[in-house]
Each structure stands twice: as C-alpha cells, then as structure tokens.
Amino acid sequence: MSAGTDPIKLMKQEVGKAAANRVQSGMIVGLGTGSTTAYAIEFIGNRLKSGELKDIIGIPTSFQAEVLAKKHGVPLTTLDAVDHIDIAIDGADEVDPQKNLIKGGGAAHTREKVVDAFADQFIVVVDSGKLVEKLGSTFLLPVEVIPMALAPTLRAIEKLGGKPELREGIRKAGPVITDQGNFVIDVKFNTIENPAELEKALNNIPGVLENGLFVGVADLILVGEVQEGQPVV
Numbered sequence: 001m002s003a004g005t006d007p008i009k010l011m012k013q014e015v016g017k018a019a020a021n022r023v024q025s026g027m028i029v030g031l032g033t034g035s036t037t038a039y040a041i042e043f044i045g046n047r048l049k050s051g052e053l054k055d056i057i058g059i060p061t062s063f064q065a066e067v068l069a070k071k072h073g074v075p076l077t078t079l080d081a082v083d084h085i086d087i088a089i090d091g092a093d094e095v096d097p098q099k100n101l102i103k104g105g106g107a108a109h110t111r112e113k114v115v116d117a118f119a120d121q122f123i124v125v126v127d128s129g130k131l132v133e134k135l136g137s138t139f140l141l142p143v144e145v146i147p148m149a150l151a152p153t154l155r156a157i158e159k160l161g162g163k164p165e166l167r168e169g170i171r172k173a174g175p176v177i178t179d180q181g182n183f184v185i186d187v188k189f190n191t192i193e194n195p196a197e198l199e200k201a202l203n204n205i206p207g208v209l210e211n212g213l214f215v216g217v218a219d220l221i222l223v224g225e226v227q228e229g230q231p232v233v
C-alpha cells in the first residue's frame, strides 16, 4: 500500500512505522484496525521479510486486520492459543489528555477492546486532529448492539442523554454489520464529562455488546502531524 505523495497518508505511514518499530522478535502482537494501523501491519510484514524481525505472531482485531496481516506475511493466532499479548497497536477516533479514547469508526471496537485491553502495552497511532480536550466533541460514540434489541437500546440510550443513530453502509443500502453480525449505533452526547461512568452505563443496557469508550486502556499515544508539508511523529 503506497502512501504516494499525499502528506496525510505519508504522516499516517510514519506513525504506523514508528509503532511497528517498537515490535521486537518473539513478541505476540495485537493488530488493530483502520488506515493508520494498516501501515503498521505492512511495516511489521516488511521487517519480517527482511529478516530484521523473527518469530512474531499477530492477533487480529477484525477481518480487515486479518486480511492485511495475511497479505503482508504476518503469521496469526487466536486468543485461545496465547496467555498474554506483548504489545497492541491500534488507531483511535478521539484521544483526550488522560489517554482515554473513542474508537469504533471502523465498527471494530468490540474485538479491539478485547485485544488492546489484554496487551501488556497498548500503543495508539493517531494524527494530531484526533486530540481533543473532552471526548465526544468531534466524533459520535459507536455502540455495538444485537439486532433484535435495537429499539429498546435506542430508547435506553436516549434516557442516558444521547442522540442515537443507526449506522448505515455505503449509499445507505442497509445497516453496517459488524464482524460479530451486529449493528452499530452512533451516539451524540453533548460532552462526555465522565467517560468511565458512561462506558459502564452503556454496557449495562441489555442488548449492548460493547461501546467505543476505552478508559484507562492506552499506554502510549504516538501522534503524527504534517509540518511544512512534511510528516512528523
């Protein structure tokens, strides 16, 4: 996947590379989802091919990550087969000053939370536009819901003060379906004052599988920027 000359893509590539460079031989690596992590997966594959890195095994957070890992020659396993993950690399849609995140722009936050939270070190790869003072200011909060529970879940989310909207696919041809076969509701909250409380309250609604608030999970945030046309991490 070439970033060409697009400065934003080049910056994502640099952030992805910076994260991939932290992977060492013998590690079990959580492989995140999204356009920034895609560069990290590609670069891990390149390091394996060149022989610089050996005996890596990846745990994908989505079908997308799985396909990319296979394409770039990164061997894969499942959570059943390991007792820890050394490092997870994943993107985010918003990051606050406490390193809390909103994720799920790619509808993969449920598996991402399982893998990222299980990792000894979770590295987040973002561009500076994702940094916010308060979560919810620029991005709607994704909530994965079991299809048969859609209507009561929408009502319960409204009672929590959110404005929920079912995520539609390309050209509004129907709802987006997650890797688990569920729907995603995107919720507008005016501001999220207490992410830890909201994360629990949403997950307490029967029918909700997981929401995109990642509180106290991230260890390191790698931030990319374009300065004078050049990518900087």
Ligand code: 5RP
Residues within 6 Å of the ligand: 032, 033, 034, 035, 036, 037, 090, 091, 092, 093, 102, 103, 104, 105, 106, 107, 108, 109, 112
């Ligand atoms: C997928 C995610 C992604 O990590 C998030 O949307 C960021 O993606 P990108 O790097 O393409 O901006 O949470 O569910």
